[in-house]
Amino acid sequence: MDERPLGTTGASVTEIGLGTWELGGDWGDVDEGKAREAIHAALDAGIDFLDTADVYGDGRSERLIREVLAERDEDPFVATKAGRRLDPHTAEGYDEANLRGFIHDSRERLDVDSLDLVQLHCPPTDVYYQPAVFDALADFRDEGLVDHYGVSVERVEEALKAIEYPGVETVQIIFNLFRQRPRERFFEAAAARNVGVIVRVPLASGLLTGTLSADTEFPENDHRNFNREGEAFDVGETFAGIPFERGLEAVDELESVVPEGQSMAQFALRWILDHDAVTTVIPGSKSPEHIRDNVAAAALPRLSADRHATVREIYDEHVREHVHQRW
Numbered sequence: 001m002d003e004r005p006l007g008t009t010g011a012s013v014t015e016i017g018l019g020t021w022e023l024g025g026d027w028g029d030v031d032e033g034k035a036r037e038a039i040h041a042a043l044d045a046g047i048d049f050l051d052t053a054d055v056y057g058d059g060r061s062e063r064l065i066r067e068v069l070a071e072r073d074e075d076p077f078v079a080t081k082a083g084r085r086l087d088p089h090t091a092e093g094y095d096e097a098n099l100r101g102f103i104h105d106s107r108e109r110l111d112v113d114s115l116d117l118v119q120l121h122c123p124p125t126d127v128y129y130q131p132a133v134f135d136a137l138a139d140f141r142d143e144g145l146v147d148h149y150g151v152s153v154e155r156v157e158e159a160l161k162a163i164e165y166p167g168v169e170t171v172q173i174i175f176n177l178f179r180q181r182p183r184e185r186f187f188e189a190a191a192a193r194n195v196g197v198i199v200r201v202p203l204a205s206g207l208l209t210g211t212l213s214a215d216t217e218f219p220e221n222d223h224r225n226f227n228r229e230g231e232a233f234d235v236g237e238t239f240a241g242i243p244f245e246r247g248l249e250a251v252d253e254l255e256s257v258v259p260e261g262q263s264m265a266q267f268a269l270r271w272i273l274d275h276d277a278v279t280t281v282i283p284g285s286k287s288p289e290h291i292r293d294n295v296a297a298a299a300l301p302r303l304s305a306d307r308h309a310t311v312r313e314i315y316d317e318h319v320r321e322h323v324h325q326r327w
Contacts, residue, residue, distance in 0.1 A: 001014045001015055001016060001045075001046045001047075001295060001298045001299070002014075002015055002298060003015070003048075004278075004279045004280065005196070005279070006049075006077070006169075006170060006196040006279050006280070007150075007169040007170050007194055007195050007196030007279065008169050008194050008195075008196075009117070009147070009148045009169050009170070009196060011077050011116075013048055013049035013077050013279065013280050014046060014047050014048050014049055014280065014298070015273055015280055015281065015298040016047060016269065016280065016281055016282075016283070016294055016295050016297065016298050017047055017048075017049030017050065017051060017198075017280045017281065017282040018038075018039065018042040018047050018049070018050050018051070018282060018283075018284065018285075018291065019051045019200060019282035019283060019284035020039070020050060020051060020052045020056060020061040020064070020065065020284060021052075021053070021056050021061070021284050022284035022285060022286055023035040023038060023039070023056070023057070023060075023061050023064060023284070023286060024052070024053075024055075024056025024057030024058075024060045024061030024064075025056060025057040025058070025060065025061075025221075026221070026222065026223040027222050027223065027224075027284075027286075028218070028219035028221055028222040029219065029221065030286050032060075032064065034286050035060075035061075035064050035286060036064055036067065036068050037288060038285060038286045038287070038288060038291060039064060039065060039068040040068055040072075040288075041288030041291045041292065042291050042295075043068070043072060043074050043076065045291060045292050045295040046295065047076070047291075047295065048074065048076040048077060049076060049077050049079070049280050049282070050065055050076050050077070050078045050079070051078075051079045051080075051172070051198065051200070051282045052065055052078065052079070052080045052081070053080055053081035053082075053084065053121055054080060054081065054082055054084070054085060054102055054105060054106050054109070054121075055081075055084045055085055055121070059105070059109050062080060062106055062109040062110050063109050065078060065110065066109060066110050066111045070111075077116050077117070078110060078112075078115075078116050078117075079116060079117040079118075079119060079150075079170075079172075079198070080106050080110070080115055080117070080118055080119070081118065081119045081120070081121035081152055082099055082102035082103060082106065082118055082119070082120065082121055083099070083102065083120050083121040083122075083123050084121040084122070085102060086098065089123075089124070090124060091123065091124040091125075091126035091127045091130065094120070094123055094127045094130065094133050095132075095133075095136070096132070096136040096139070099133075099136055099137070099140070100136075100140065100145075103115065103118055103140060103145055103146060104145075106118070107145065113144070114144050114145060114146060114147050115145070115146045115147065116146075116147050116148065117146070117147065117148045117149065117150060117169075117170060118137070118140070118146045118148075118149050118150075119149070119150045119151055119152045119170065119172055120133070120137075120149075120150075120151045120152065121152050122152050122153065122154050122233075122234065123151075125155070125157075125158055128151075128158050128161040128162050129161065131165070134165040134167060134168070137149040137167060138167045141167070148169050148170065149167060149168065149169070150162075150168055150169055150170030150171055150172065150196070150198075151168060151170075151171055151172070152171075152172035152173075152198075152200070153171060153172070153173055154174075154234050154236060154327060155327050156173075156181055156182055156185045156186050156327065159171045159173055159182070159186050159190075160185070160186060160189055163189065163190065163193050163195050168195065169195065169196060170195065170196040170197070170198055170279075171186075171190060171195055171196070171197055171198070172197075172198040172199075172200055173186065173197065173198070173199065173200070174199075174200055174201040174236060174237075174240060174327065175197075175199045175202070175272060175275075175278070176199070176201060176202050176203065176204050176208060176240055176268060176272060177204070177208055177250075177254065177268050177271060177311060177315065177319075178204050178207070178208070178239075178240040178241075178242050178247065178250065178315070178319050178323065179201070179204075179236075179240045179241070179323055179327060180312075180315055180319075180324070181323075181324050181325075181327060183275055183277075187275060187277035187278075188277070190277050191276070191277045196279040196280075197277050197278050197279050198279060198280055198282060199272055199278055199280070199281045199282065200282050201237065201240055202268060202269055202272055202281045202282070202283050203265055203268055203269075203283055204239050204240040204242070204247065204268075205223075205224050205237075205238055205239045205240065206224070207239050207240070207242075207244075207247040207248070207251060208251065208254075208264060208265060208268040209263075209264055209265045209268075210251055210255065210263070210264030210265070211264075212248065212251075213248065214245065214248060223237070223238050224238055224239065228244065236323070236326070236327050240323065241322065241323045241326065241327060242319055242322050242323055243322060246318060246319070246322060247319075249318055250314055250315075250318035250319055251264065253314045253317075253318065254267075254311070254314055257307050257310050257311060257314070259303075259307075262297075262300065263293060265283070265290070265293065265294065265297070266293060266294070266296060266297040266300060267297075267303075269281055269283065269294060269297035269298075270297050270298075270300045270302070270303060271303060271308070271311060273297070273298060274302050274303055274308070
């Protein structure tokens, strides 16, 4: 797999990484043995960027990464997140003391002296207008608790505000065939400031795998069941914010655009990687086979201009009205 520079961090990471939300929680029950197998499979496939968070399974995801890496010689770049443990999750809670505590706990679970990258975990919008928060992150870096810091955002406007702070080296954002606004508003600004762009929810919670149908049933503890209207967290994290039925219609249209020999998931990942501002894409999966298929997308040729144009037409017809201005 090719690698791309991760902003100004000095690191280069594989174009396909592994997101580990699915291995921690909110995606139904996942056996810990299966979760470890998935991380092993990602490393075996050459992935060297792992993304996690302290709240994924109440620290489970971070712990599993530590346990797997203890058995191997690789030293992948591990990005984690902090802030969502706050209860209530308010801007006022993003203070130096709370963030320091979250970072301390993540260092212990990952068994590292310094975190490779800590990202604010989709904080309330007001946090981006509080310089003291970013001053605290800079202090943690200067103290050797973190090597780099960035943000994980819900909205393009939050990303644009975050990169005004010079210490923010990365932005994690939702970008996929159903969430195209970042390429219009954010990517040029990120490239101009040499900010690393980490793309999450690339397959729209499974919609863009082409394997879901109107009859698909999800477990009670799967966010695709309990968060369809945003009952638990931002609805944009579930199916990228598009109503499930409309998403299925759009996928049916997209099937005709997928080149022969590619899966829908590979096509969706290749489409993202065709945008040069993107550093890495972090699909999550507990299936070693799916992880290997995802990695294979990086070796596929760029899509034609005609295919990109057809994707835009399908987006405009089926998706834009539901998501474009919201995020």
